[in-house]
Amino acid sequence: MIDAFSTSHNRIKTLILLAICGLSAIAAATVGINDNLPGILLAFLAATAFVLALVHPWRTARKFMFLLLASVLGFVLFVILNIIIDTAAQNPANAGALQDLLQSPAIDAFSIFIAMICPAAFIVGAVGSVVMFIRNRRQPA
Secondary structure (H helix, E strand, C coil): CHHHHCCHHHHHHHHHHHHHHHHHHHHHHHHCCCCCHHHHHHHHHHHHHHHHHHHCCCCCHHHHHHHHHHHHHHHHHHHHHHHHHHHHHHCCCCCHHHHHHHCCHHHHHHHHHHHHHHHHHHHHHHHHHHHHHHHHHHCCC
16 A cells, blocks of 8 residues: 555556546446446446555565455455344344444445455456566566
8 A cells, every 4th residue: 555655656546546436436326336237337447446546556466366365355254244244134133223233324335345346356466466477477587
């Protein structure tokens, strides 16, 4: 993250990618993402731009492999957390305030955010690791 703001060139790239992220997220919210392919693609573009804004200065395949591994692990943990939250929200023995909290729009927004970030990080990690592996292999020693 610090590398993204270390030089003026990286700072400009980071701000441009964050602007693309924000504009895509606003466009996705305007179009709507409920059963709407253009809205879903705009939301995915926003998530990908957000991930790229953080990792664009990386120049080693190892960092991208860690991102790939973290995205897979994050997705698995997200699925487990989502199952636990749904189970707790469906349990009639829980207090009404807890059920209202678990079924709130904030939890839904968090779930959509994680559901978009994990695949975006997976794709950026996979493509970045392959590209950096090839790029570092071709450079003369």
